[in-house]
Amino acid sequence: MTVQAEYSPDADRIMSVSLGPQHPGAGHFRIKLWLDGDYVVRSEPDAGYVHRGEEKMGEYRNYIQNVPHLERPVILDSSNILFPYALGVDELMNLKVPQRGQYLRVIMSEANRIISHMYFIAIQGLFLGHTTLITWCMGDRDFWIDFAERIGGARVTFAYIIPGGVRNDIPPGAIKKGLETCDWFDKRMDEYEKIFFQNPMVHQRSDGIGVLSRDDAIAFGATGTVARASGLAVDVRKDEPYSAYEDFEFKTPVMTQGDVYARSYVALLDMRESVKIIRQALKKLPQGPVRLKLGPQPRVPAGEVYSRTEAARGEMSYYIVSDGSPRPYRLKIGVPSAKNLGVLPHLLRNVHVADIPPIYWGLNYWPVESDR
Amino acid sequence: MRARAFAARITEKFPDVKVDWMKERRLKVSTTADRIAEVGVFAKEGLGFDHISTVSGIDWIAKNELEVVYFIGSTTPGQEDFVLALSEHVQRSNPVVPTLMHVWRGVEYHERETHEMFGINFQGHPNQNHLYLPEDWNDLPPLRKDYVSPGR
Numbered sequence: 383m384t385v386q387a388e389y390s391p392d393a394d395r396i397m398s399v400s401l402g403p404q405h406p407g408a409g410h411f412r413i414k415l416w417l418d419g420d421y422v423v424r425s426e427p428d429a430g431y432v433h434r435g436e437e438k439m440g441e442y443r444n445y446i447q448n449v450p451h452l453e454r455p456v457i458l459d460s461s462n463i464l465f466p467y468a469l470g471v472d473e474l475m476n477l478k479v480p481q482r483g484q485y486l487r488v489i490m491s492e493a494n495r496i497i498s499h500m501y502f503i504a505i506q507g508l509f510l511g512h513t514t515l516i517t518w519c520m521g522d523r524d525f526w527i528d529f530a531e532r533i534g535g536a537r538v539t540f541a542y543i544i545p546g547g548v549r550n551d552i553p554p555g556a557i558k559k560g561l562e563t564c565d566w567f568d569k570r571m572d573e574y575e576k577i578f579f580q581n582p583m584v585h586q587r588s589d590g591i592g593v594l595s596r597d598d599a600i601a602f603g604a605t606g607t608v609a610r611a612s613g614l615a616v617d618v619r620k621d622e623p624y625s626a627y628e629d630f631e632f633k634t635p636v637m638t639q640g641d642v643y644a645r646s647y648v649a650l651l652d653m654r655e656s657v658k659i660i661r662q663a664l665k666k667l668p669q670g671p672v673r674l675k676l677g678p679q680p681r682v683p684a685g686e687v688y689s690r691t692e693a694a695r696g697e698m699s700y701y702i703v704s705d706g707s708p709r710p711y712r713l714k715i716g717v718p719s720a721k722n723l724g725v726l727p728h729l730l731r732n733v734h735v736a737d738i739p740p741i742y743w744g745l746n747y748w749p750v751e752s753d754r
Numbered sequence: 755m756r757a758r759a760f761a762a763r764i765t766e767k768f769p770d771v772k773v774d775w776m777k778e779r780r781l782k783v784s785t786t787a788d789r790i791a792e793v794g795v796f797a798k799e800g801l802g803f804d805h806i807s808t809v810s811g812i813d814w815i816a817k818n819e820l821e822v823v824y825f826i827g828s829t830t831p832g833q834e835d836f837v838l839a840l841s842e843h844v845q846r847s848n849p850v851v852p853t854l855m856h857v858w859r860g861v862e863y864h865e866r867e868t869h870e871m872f873g874i875n876f877q878g879h880p881n882q883n884h885l886y887l888p889e890d891w892n893d894l895p896p897l898r899k900d901y902v903s904p905g906r
Binding site for chain 2: 428429430433435437438439442600601602603604614616621622686688690697699701703711712714716720721723724753754
């Protein structure tokens with residue numbers, strides 16, 4: 383891409399445009415754009431249209447009451463936003479979660495990763511003009527939602543991963559059904575590769591678009607699929623194995639191009655690893671209890687904890703400060719969308735207007751998650 | 755224990771830095787607003803903590819203090835699992851701290867959020883307009899303890 387337009391506030395030809403917050407793809411999010419004809423010369427993200435004060439709410443509720451409302455910011459990935467919260471409270475209370483509970487946490491977390499990535503790839507297909515992919519992915523996604531529903535009892539917000547373990551045991555039928563879904567999904571992903579990822583049209587629309595270098599990924603604190611597409615192999619599951627992740631064989635997919643194509647393809651490779659993990663976990667699920675009984679208002683000793691896990695979009699972290707009272711004194715949710723927000727104005731410079739949707743969506747940015 | 759080794763290297767160079775707590779993979783140190791940039795540069799260049807994770811504020815209303823904590827991960831091989839928490843305390847009446855954007859570029863939006871939620875002024879920050887709050891928010895910064903949510 384060789385666009386040489388420079389931003390100058392005085393130039394008559396520069397036009398400022400608001401993209402959103404009612405844009406059908408962007409959702410509750412606005413991007414302020416400064417355009418020179420068809421070229422974006424500068425941009426500024428404007429978040430906050432769905433800010434609901436989750437952190438303040440957390441200070442008014444006790445550690446168990448916090449479970450259901452904390453997963454609302456990211457309903458596609460609802461187990462993964464609870465996971466580090468549960469790990470943090472476990473650590474503060476010094477709980478030893480039973481091994482079966484740890485395995486079920488991993489299974490639910492990986493199922494949510496697939497559910498989230500399927501949505502991501504579906505909409506990326508839509509933005510790149512590939513209507514088949516959105517219908518396929520949205521349809522196939524439901525089989526994973528069915529699997530999660532068998533375990534968690536709900537289709538979207540499960541409140542499944544809780545301090546002390548998981549809410550309930552897995553029903554026997556779900557194990558067999560889950561293994562069947564894994565086998566079927568492996569074949570299905572081969573078809574996604576053929577129809578979308580090896581499609582010359584898709585390559586033309588996404589190769590070399592919105593390139594983020596590895597150094598910039600480190601400097602901006604990029605995480606998740608965005609970082610891994612730029613050659614930065616960050617994966618909390620590998621870097622700092624939590625729950626039972628050290629028991630499973632899987633790889634961290636990394637690509638080096640750092641463009642829109644790589645960011646989409648890394649999500650597919652991620653799902654392949656998730657299927658591997660779910661299959662191993664279902665096969666060697668240990669016997670025993672799945673949770674420790676904490677009661678409705680557990681006593682959490684005073685202390686501070688910084689816990690993190692790998693959610694679908696990247697590193698999800700919680701900073702919990704307890705003063706010994708039944709409620710957290712401070713509950714900071716470090717969400718991956720907010721961590722990747724700074725990358726957006728860096729990439730939306732010197733690009734065509736037509737490339738805004740794939741670049742924006744390629745960051746896997748979820749406004750509700752970022753706003754909290 | 756690695757946390758102890760990191761703490762020793764920081765306190766050797768900056769004797770007035772206080773070690774708050776140590777865990778197997780975590781270390782929290784605190785310093786003052788006028789020293790934090792130097793400590794940050796050392797943490798990044800000397801110790802390899804280059805990957806900003808998040809920034810949090812805390813309102814210690816009983817002590818009449820505000821705290822800012824930078825959580826910094828690392829991409830240096832062998833210490834990816836370690837997170838350094840670098841903190842500073844300021845008086846609630848005059849909460850002015852320097853921005854650390856020149857150390858970690860990625861703190862820009864985290865500092866902007868901490869500014870609007872806690873009313874902390876990051877000197878040198880290019881844009882401290884409201885990010886998550888409405889533009890016309892005309893009340894106390896909402897995560898301060900003396901701000902009470904409507905209906906509470």
